[in-house]
Amino acid sequence: MSMIKDFRTIAAVNGIASDAAFGAVNPPLYLSSNFAFREFEHSQAYEYSRTSNPTRDLLADTLAKLEGGAGAVVTSSGMAAVNLILSLLKPGDRVIAPHDCYGGTYRLLGALRDKGHFDVEFVDQSNDEALTSALKRGASLVLVETPSNPLMRVVDIQAISRHAKSVGARLVVDNTFLSPALQRPIALGADFVIHSTTKYLNGHSDVVGGAVIAAHSKDIEELKGWANMIGVTGSPFDSYLTLRGIRSLFARIERQQTTAAAVARFLVERPEVSVVHYPGLTSHPGHELATRQQLGFGAMLSFELNGGIEAVRRFVTGLTVFTLAESLGGVESLVAHPASMTHVGMGEEARRAAGISEGLLRVSVGLEAEKDLLSDLAFSLAKIG
Ligand SMILES: *Cc1c(COP(=O)(O)O)cnc(C)c1O
Numbered sequence: 498m499s500m501i502k503d504f505r506t507i508a509a510v511n512g513i514a515s516d517a518a519f520g521a522v523n524p525p526l527y528l529s530s531n532f533a534f535r536e537f538e539h540s541q542a543y544e545y546s547r548t549s550n551p552t553r554d555l556l557a558d559t560l561a562k563l564e565g566g567a568g569a570v571v572t573s574s575g576m577a578a579v580n581l582i583l584s585l586l587k588p589g590d591r592v593i594a595p596h597d598c599y600g601g602t603y604r605l606l607g608a609l610r611d612k613g614h615f616d617v618e619f620v621d622q623s624n625d626e627a628l629t630s631a632l633k634r635g636a637s638l639v640l641v642e643t644p645s646n647p648l649m650r651v652v653d654i655q656a657i658s659r660h661a662k663s664v665g666a667r668l669v670v671d672n673t674f675l676s677p678a679l680q681r682p683i684a685l686g687a688d689f690v691i692h693s694t695t696k697y698l699n700g701h702s703d704v705v706g707g708a709v710i711a712a713h714s715k716d717i718e719e720l721k722g723w724a725n726m727i728g729v730t731g732s733p734f735d736s737y738l739t740l741r742g743i744r745s746l747f748a749r750i751e752r753q754q755t756t757a758a759a760v761a762r763f764l765v766e767r768p769e770v771s772v773v774h775y776p777g778l779t780s781h782p783g784h785e786l787a788t789r790q791q792l793g794f795g796a797m798l799s800f801e802l803n804g805g806i807e808a809v810r811r812f813v814t815g816l817t818v819f820t821l822a823e824s825l826g827g828v829e830s831l832v833a834h835p836a837s838m839t840h841v842g843m844g845e846e847a848r849r850a851a852g853i854s855e856g857l858l859r860v861s862v863g864l865e866a867e868k869d870l871l872s873d874l875a876f877s878l879a880k881i882g
Contacts, residue, residue, distance in 0.1 A: 511559040526737040553736040563677040566710035568717035575693025577729040578707030584723040586615040590637035597851035636666035647859040649774040651783025658686025679793040696826030699742040753796035757862035796862040815877030825861035
């Protein structure tokens with residue numbers, strides 16, 4: 498294992514051919530909830546699967562290596578991963594979160610703040626002045642999502658990490674939108690990385706899961722302790738499927754982002770579209786930063802249709818290759834309407850403040866042939882009339 502250096506190799510073969518029982522090439526799935534004691538007062542390596550499980554541990558080890566972390570905890574969903582990080586806080590602590598963060602994260606932070614668990618301030622982290630003054634008021638944890646959902650805003654992880662450290666705050670980066678194949682926040686100064694593995698890491702839209710990866714080994718035991726106490730660890734079967742998904746992570750996301758760039762270029766030229774948000778476009782305000790910070794521009798984009806909600810209705814009704822659905826990162830291309838779907842819980846006012854209009858559509862580009870996706874878009878755009 499010490500010979501393995503490249504992240505692609507880790508994704509493809511971490512744990513392969515390591516089965517001591519039968520030499521199984523693919524690591525076995527251990528569904529068992531419990532493990533027999535060797536003898537009275539002496540357990541074996543495992544006792545109970547909420548605490549630890551060999552299949553889940555192999556996924557955690559793979560994720561820790563891919564993110565360059567000291568260890569990882571695999572959780573039952575992305576929200577369980579967010580919640581697990583928040584277990585580290587106490588009343589009086591302050592969280593600085595993006596004003597346009599994932600809707601579920603926004604809702605959880607607000608609900609726990611209202612119960613007095615900690616304080617939260619939502620800020621536009623691309624506005625240096627706003628971020629600096631928020632940090633001056635004190636912070637224990639800074640949460641970053643880049644590129645953001647759904648507007649694909651890019652923020653500077655290294656700069657925010659320096660800012661956060663100067664006030665003694667720890668930095669958490671939600672790396673769901675790019676995956677470790679395209680961005681490694683720990684190398685840029687993050688203390689924790691969180692994932693909804695539901696998205697690119699599993700990549701096949703058949704698992705809901707999550708993970709927290711810690712940069713420092715001292716944090717990993719605390720996280721494992723909390724995950725065991727509150728019972729948010731992921732199931733062995735989901736871990737098995739997610740590890741299977743990771744085997745092809747690089748191949749999938751590289752193909753998907755090539756097609757996404759073609760979709761972005763296509764949409765830019767269309768008169769029905771007022772703006773396209775894709776960091777790979779030179780017109781995108783975060784293009785230069787994304788070029789430096791990311792290993793690719795990813796396969797997520799969003800765009801605004803002229804004609805508001807009626808144009809959106811006609812457009813999504815005409816689609817036959819893209820599916821109208823929430824979530825992202827799978828092999829199938831999806832379109833979502835944030836104002837009525839993913840970001841409905843945010844409320845109209847917060848949506849407006851975050852710049853999420855009624856005409857905005859988010860696209861997750863899958864593995865279909867580029868020409869089929871482009872003709873689907875062309876056909877549906879023509880229906881707007
Ligand atoms: C989906 C998502 C989550 C939540 O993950 P679940 O697996 O749905 O619980 C958190 N952050 C981001 C950026 C996401 O896209």
